[in-house]
Amino acid sequence: MDIIKKILHLDRRIIFLTLFIVLLITPFIHLEMKINITNPTRRIFNDVEEMSEGDPIIVSMSYAPFAKPELYPMTLAFLRHCCMKKLRIIFVATNEAGMSIAIQAMEEIKMEFEYEHGKDYVLLAFNPVLSAVMLGMGESITDIFPEDYYGNKTKGLKVLKDVNDYRDIKLLMDFSAGDSPVWWVVYANTRYNQRIGTGVTAVMAADFYPYLNTGQMIGLINGLKGAAEYETLINHTAEATEKMTSQAIAHIVIILFILIGNIAYFIDKRNKRKERHGTA
Amino acid sequence: MKKRIPLFIVFLVGMLMIIQFFIPHRLSVTFYTGFLNWFTAMVLFALIIGIGTLLNRHFKKIKRKDDDWGFSIVTITGFFGMLLIGIFGGIGEGTLFMKLFEFVLTPLQATMFALLAFFIASAAFRAFRARTFEASLLLIAALIVMLGRVPIGDKLTFGFASTLTEWIFRIPNMAAKRGIQMGIALGMIATSLKIIFGIERSWLGSDD
Numbered sequence: 001m002d003i004i005k006k007i008l009h010l011d012r013r014i015i016f017l018t019l020f021i022v023l024l025i026t027p028f029i030h031l032e033m034k035i036n037i038t039n040p041t042r043r044i045f046n047d048v049e050e051m052s053e054g055d056p057i058i059v060s061m062s063y064a065p066f067a068k069p070e071l072y073p074m075t076l077a078f079l080r081h082c083c084m085k086k087l088r089i090i091f092v093a094t095n096e097a098g099m100s101i102a103i104q105a106m107e108e109i110k111m112e113f114e115y116e117h118g119k120d121y122v123l124l125a126f127n128p129v130l131s132a133v134m135l136g137m138g139e140s141i142t143d144i145f146p147e148d149y150y151g152n153k154t155k156g157l158k159v160l161k162d163v164n165d166y167r168d169i170k171l172l173m174d175f176s177a178g179d180s181p182v183w184w185v186v187y188a189n190t191r192y193n194q195r196i197g198t199g200v201t202a203v204m205a206a207d208f209y210p211y212l213n214t215g216q217m218i219g220l221i222n223g224l225k226g227a228a229e230y231e232t233l234i235n236h237t238a239e240a241t242e243k244m245t246s247q248a249i250a251h252i253v254i255i256l257f258i259l260i261g262n263i264a265y266f267i268d269k270r271n272k273r274k275e276r277h278g279t280a
Numbered sequence: 281m282k283k284r285i286p287l288f289i290v291f292l293v294g295m296l297m298i299i300q301f302f303i304p305h306r307l308s309v310t311f312y313t314g315f316l317n318w319f320t321a322m323v324l325f326a327l328i329i330g331i332g333t334l335l336n337r338h339f340k341k342i343k344r345k346d347d348d349w350g351f352s353i354v355t356i357t358g359f360f361g362m363l364l365i366g367i368f369g370g371i372g373e374g375t376l377f378m379k380l381f382e383f384v385l386t387p388l389q390a391t392m393f394a395l396l397a398f399f400i401a402s403a404a405f406r407a408f409r410a411r412t413f414e415a416s417l418l419l420i421a422a423l424i425v426m427l428g429r430v431p432i433g434d435k436l437t438f439g440f441a442s443t444l445t446e447w448i449f450r451i452p453n454m455a456a457k458r459g460i461q462m463g464i465a466l467g468m469i470a471t472s473l474k475i476i477f478g479i480e481r482s483w484l485g486s487d488d
Contacts, residue, residue: 015402015405016401016402019397019398020398033431033432034431034435035431038442039446065381065385065386065387065388065389066392069394100378100382103378107373128327129319129324131319132319135316136313136316136320139313140313150372202429205449206449206457209449209450210458210461213450223429225429244430244431247429248430248433251426251427251433252432254404254426255423257404258404258408258419258423261405262409262410265410
């Protein structure tokens, strides 16, 4: 009896501590797990796979460091795929910290693929007026971004050769911890028919499924699991696949807590009913 | 007059923006790009006002020694520190600015976000109870999605969890989201029209 009440009113610190211990141990455990590829992730992969060498794409960095553990692995996996296909990458940022994350990502992979700033990729300066940027790129990318992140004139950059507006861009991929993919759909897709793909935190993913079904987004990489799926697709196991063990065990622990809570709830309910019948 | 001029500007610009959307003429495009440049300039003024307000508020807090005024010192130091380091030391790879970003800001923000996992675990334990039929549905959906989002869930359910998770995302979730979004969109259209036609005037402020 007493234990049921204790479970029902379990101190939250016990839950915190259990999860903390589990997360502390799991990096040292390695479970061999097959990653099932979901359709929205595969659609992004297939789209990039069908592109030709030198095709320009826009990568929008719409997250701050707080979402980096979840979104950075998918950003790296996607960029690695673009580099494998030798695509021209144009970075924009809808978050003021986004460009710094883009720099870090390119630093990690540019040596391996011999990518050069200005020639194979470009970091465009951050502009806080998002709607104007999103709409303006539909008219002229170099007009809305006369200079890149380092202050170089964008007109004349090799990476932007024959790239004027959205019509020249094969795909716009937005990595986001907020609702920026919706704004890209509203401004770039609806008005200019720009193809949009997105990579988002798992907690936000449900919001974007309506746009997948209408074709306004071509695909979606959903959280760390989506990143692990992308790593599997490009045959490059990295951070996301490694973190899957921690995420899997943490989910199982939370599920166990929920089940224990429900079992205790039903036992308590039955006991109360018995007590009522006993007194009646 | 004080109210009529802003109302007229809003009506004129609102109508012109609606009309230009449907006319793909060169004149319309020129107007539109010109408007975008104006818009960029105007919003940058808002940014200056925002920074001014932030600093003013924190300086006042320090001066008055209000509650938690020490945090205001951190805010101001962080603001000017990053600004000066960025201006004088550069913002490229290997600079102090990037090092502070990578080794201070990133871990701090990631730590804050990581705490969410603990709160979600605690909230899930208390909230996901099969008290009613609706709560039971929520509970079942949550359990399926939690299993479907990790590979071990697929192993335990022979691939059933991720298939069902995708179905939950694509069908019931999408139906609900679409309904909500259409409601919001219609509300936005109605509000915009009310502002353009001067019916909704709260944005003008009070007469005081």
